[in-house]
Amino acid sequence: MIRTILSVSILVVACSICALVTYRIAYRAGFAHAKVVQQGTLVGTIDALEKIRAGQLDEGTDRIESLCFSAANGLYEDPGCRDNFITKTFAAPLIHYRDTYRTNRTEWTPAEVRLEGLLASWRGP
Numbered sequence: 001m002i003r004t005i006l007s008v009s010i011l012v013v014a015c016s017i018c019a020l021v022t023y024r025i026a027y028r029a030g031f032a033h034a035k036v037v038q039q040g041t042l043v044g045t046i047d048a049l050e051k052i053r054a055g056q057l058d059e060g061t062d063r064i065e066s067l068c069f070s071a072a073n074g075l076y077e078d079p080g081c082r083d084n085f086i087t088k089t090f091a092a093p094l095i096h097y098r099d100t101y102r103t104n105r106t107e108w109t110p111a112e113v114r115l116e117g118l119l120a121s122w123r124g125p
Helices: 002-053 057-076 085-101 110-122
Strands: none
Touching (some): 057 110
């Protein structure tokens, strides 16, 4: 009986240690991924800001749109984010922006084509 209790206790401790180690590894991996995304955002936004300040409004706007549409693709393609506050709140403004300023489909990037498909279910009748 004591041997069984001791074995179960050791098993519980071992499982707890494994769970903690796995959690820490996954947390660090997720944090590292977020840092990579932040680096890309930094590069893209500084480039856009420099273009806007230099008077190249179209190029700066294109860069910011690219970052926005890329981020939107990441959110709207994830079924887990479908009911997220941000995706619900900004679907209509994003659709309105695209309907107002991105009407020429021949200028769309592949990311915009994919985003248009993802936003189709958010459009009103």
